[in-house]
Amino acid sequence: MKVFDLHCDTITALETVQTDLDNEFSAVNLRSAKSGNFEAYAQCFAAFLADDYRGEAAIKKWDRIYSWFERQLALYPDKIQQVRCGSDLRRIEAAGKIAAILTTESGAAFAGKLERISEVREKGCLMTSLTWNGDTELAGGVYTPEIGLTDFGKEAVKEMERVSMVVDISHMCDAAVDDFLKIAQKPFVATHSNCRSVCNAMRNLTDDYIREMVDRKGLVGINYLIYFLREGSPEQAGYEDVARHVEHFLNLGGEHIIALGSDFDGATVPESFNQVGKLGSLYDYLCSAFGAAIADKLFYNNARDFFERNL
Numbered sequence: 005m006k007v008f009d010l011h012c013d014t015i016t017a018l019e020t021v022q023t024d025l026d027n028e029f030s031a032v033n034l035r036s037a038k039s040g041n042f043e044a045y046a047q048c049f050a051a052f053l054a055d056d057y058r059g060e061a062a063i064k065k066w067d068r069i070y071s072w073f074e075r076q077l078a079l080y081p082d083k084i085q086q087v088r089c090g091s092d093l094r095r096i097e098a099a100g101k102i103a104a105i106l107t108t109e110s111g112a113a114f115a116g117k118l119e120r121i122s123e124v125r126e127k128g129c130l131m132t133s134l135t136w137n138g139d140t141e142l143a144g145g146v147y148t149p150e151i152g153l154t155d156f157g158k159e160a161v162k163e164m165e166r167v168s169m170v171v172d173i174s175h176m177c178d179a180a181v182d183d184f185l186k187i188a189q190k191p192f193v194a195t196h197s198n199c200r201s202v203c204n205a206m207r208n209l210t211d212d213y214i215r216e217m218v219d220r221k222g223l224v225g226i227n228y229l230i231y232f233l234r235e236g237s238p239e240q241a242g243y244e245d246v247a248r249h250v251e252h253f254l255n256l257g258g259e260h261i262i263a264l265g266s267d268f269d270g271a272t273v274p275e276s277f278n279q280v281g282k283l284g285s286l287y288d289y290l291c292s293a294f295g296a297a298i299a300d301k302l303f304y305n306n307a308r309d310f311f312e313r314n315l
């Protein structure tokens with residue numbers, strides 16, 4: 005099996021405790037990845053800025069996480085390599101290495117400066133969400149549902165599209181997504197969001213947004229956070245809840261947009277797949293539920309195709 009995961013918080017979590025990727029406790033780590041024995045493994049690593057980082061503090065924090073990411077690549081050059089464009093993927097994986105994709109969670113990383121977008125892009129950040137839960141200079145997050153896309157946010161979206169940095173709508177509030185849909189020209193992603201009509205959480209996507217993403221050839225990573233998988237009894241969330249979301253995406257025509265968005269190292273996830281090396285069991289479950297062709301699209305092919313088409 006092959007794995008392509010659109011979102012984890014691992015580099016941010018490990019930078020905070022100054023621990024290298026070669027450890028045994030983080031959900032994404034080199035040893036667990038090896039134990040998964042994947043034919044190919046591409047992992048997006050988000051530089052995450054919580055809502056208390058703004059302005060210069062946000063820039064400094066992003067730079068610290070980026071330096072730590074670079075340090076990991078330098079420490080383990082035979083195991084992991086950064087993807088700088090879509091065509092790097094197959095080359096890195098053919099060499100038997102983890103394909104590492106730098107992303108950013110929260111447009112606070114731009115600190116309200118348009119020129120910062122190309123700077124971050126030049127360092128290899130291929131996707132950025134406009135917000136985390138609160139509002140940023142760009143848009144409102146799920147905790148600020150009354151705030152749409154700001155004037156700076158509109159400029160920023162244009163600039164992101166110009167420099168080929170994919171917009172991630174996960175964490176944005178509906179008002180901001182509505183504004184974004186009016187101006188977006190290029191395909192976009194929701195790196196770690198599920199279906200709101202299966203599990204009623206504001207962080208999950210409405211059916212209308214999912215249909216819009218199907219039409220625009222986007223990509224949605226299924227989040228393993230138990231509260232976004234299952235209502236009422238989240239502590240019981242597991243394989244069958246992932247399958248319920250997959251089924252709903254399929255019913256909306258989403259066969260070509262589904263992907264993985266684990267939220268590893270940033271979320272409480274079901275114990276049965278709480279480390280990257282355990283994903284084989286989830287894959288097996290979804291293979292029996294939907295067949296290998298769908299499971300392969302979800303686990304890898306759709307995301308690879310999106311990156312090759314757009315980056």
Ligand SMILES: [Zn+2]
Nearest residue numbers: 109175196270
């Ligand atoms: Zn998140």
